[in-house]
Amino acid sequence: MASITLGGNPASTVGELPSINTTAPSFKLTKSDLSEVSLSDYNGHKLVLNIFPSVDTGTCAKSVRQFNEEAAKLENTKVLCISKDLPFAQARFCGAEGIENVEMLSDYKTGGFGKEYGIAFADSAFETLLSRCVVVIGQDGKIVHTEQVAETADEPNYKAAIDALMNA
Template identity: 60%
Template sequence: MAQVTLKGNPFETVGTLPAVGSQAPDFKLVKTDLSETTLADYQGAKLVLNIFPSIDTPTCATSVRKFNESAAALKGVNVICVSADLPFAAARFCGAEGIDNVDTGSSFRSAFGADYGLAFANGPLAGLLSRSVVVLDESGKVLYSEQVAETADEPNYEAALASL
């Protein structure tokens, strides 16, 4: 288990993020058209997993916007913004914001949060995903892994992108 905070109050996650150098766990996420995507769908390209509790919070929305801006300039790199939100919420947000350089993936019908060790185990956000960034190489090996200590804070965008 890892410990993170929300406005200074401590909470645990169900495990720990995959370590740098390890093979990332496979995943199954639901796209906005309700089809499923897996890690294998991104093989051959680097992948940034921008993971957060909900698209409908200011910090989460900011991370989607910032990775969308960065992704436009990255060649051979895909970005998936992952939350437990229903795919309809991600589609609504991305449509309203003109977000088109990142993919979105919902974990609502998968074990993504448990497999990546970042689902909140307790507290008011129990069952949602802890704010994290995981960067993978072309074969799914972890290049960078960050779980943000204070859930209301943004991830270290520069460090994540520098790992590419």
């Protein structure tokens, strides 16, 4: 269980992020068109999993914009922005913001992604939502970088994620 903060108040997650150099756990998430997608659909690509509580908060929205600009232009790279927001809200945000270089995915149906990756809040006002994390997966399906942001309101370290992508 990771100990983080939410607005300066202690919060914990249901587990820990997967370890670097391990195979990324499989997942099934929902796309904006309500179809299902799994990790295996991205075989052979480098992936950035930009994970956050809700696209309707300032920091979460900024991370989507930032990764849309930076990571999405890298060769053979997909940026997956993952939250428990409904797919309709994710699509609305991307349409309003002109976001076209990332894929919005939702864990709203089962919460299985948040549990499998150990990043769902176990307590606090955000209980069951996803904590702010970045996971970078190489073309071989191995995790090359993880970050659990210590204070949920803070942004992730974009440079560290981009550097990990470029070296993957």
